[in-house]
Amino acid sequence: MEKTITKLCLMLAMLYLVRMADAMTIESKVHGFTQPVITYFGLHNATGIAFIGSNISLTCTMENTIVGSFLKSGSPVAENERVTYLFQGSGNELYGNLEISQVKKDDSGVYTCVAYKAGIVVTREFVLKAVPYPSDVSSQSNNNTRSLE
Ligand SMILES: *[C@@H]1O[C@H](CO)[C@@H](O)[C@H](O)[C@H]1NC(C)=O
Numbered sequence: 001m002e003k004t005i006t007k008l009c010l011m012l013a014m015l016y017l018v019r020m021a022d023a024m025t026i027e028s029k030v031h032g033f034t035q036p037v038i039t040y041f042g043l044h045n046a047t048g049i050a051f052i053g054s055n056i057s058l059t060c061t062m063e064n065t066i067v068g069s070f071l072k073s074g075s076p077v078a079e080n081e082r083v084t085y086l087f088q089g090s091g092n093e094l095y096g097n098l099e100i101s102q103v104k105k106d107d108s109g110v111y112t113c114v115a116y117k118a119g120i121v122v123t124r125e126f127v128l129k130a131v132p133y134p135s136d137v138s139s140q141s142n143n144n145t146r147s148l149e
């Protein structure tokens with residue numbers, strides 16, 4: 001009789017362990033495969049520098065993402081006649097494109113790409129620095145081609 005009870009306890013314990021293992025598998029699937037991922041965020045030329053007066057686009061490439069958004073200094077980017085953005089999905093990927101035309105000095109700052117899916121939020125930051133065109137600098141001072149650096 002006692003043996004039977006011990007066996008029963010063991011069976012229950014094993015059942016419990018199996019359940020736990022299942023739960024862990026599901027959890028690792030959530031975190032390993034379906035979590036949103038930001039694979040790129042920045043300018044096309046991978047620099048953080050934009051010349052004042054130029055048109056730029058910041059691209060954010062996301063995977064496993066339902067909703068994306070852009071922040072500047074922690075607040076949602078407000079669209080206006082110079083600043084526009086759009087998000088486009090393709091298969092498992094989502095592309096966000098933030099376009100700024102006629103860049104101004106105060107477009108400099110910290111931009112954040114936000115990727116969201118099923119309660120999980122992933123962010124990636126990009127620091128943009130708006131600087132004068134090298135030609136502006138050289139015409140103001142001297143014609144030194146080294147200022148193109
Ligand atoms: C990088 O590309 C943007 C356009 O996407 C351009 O405005 C900017 O001047 C480029 N930066 C440099 C350092 O060439």
Ligand SMILES: *[C@@H]1O[C@H](CO)[C@@H](O)[C@H](O)[C@H]1NC(C)=O
Pocket residue numbers: 054055101102
């Ligand atoms: C920049 O964008 C503005 C409007 O969005 C456009 O009128 C202008 O021609 C563009 N400039 C360049 C250099 O592409």
Ligand SMILES: *[C@@H]1O[C@H](CO)[C@@H](O)[C@H](O)[C@H]1NC(C)=O
Pocket residue numbers: 135139143
């Ligand atoms: C200085 O640069 C301007 C244009 O950037 C050019 O027209 C001019 O010829 C240059 N002057 C010299 C001395 O190189």
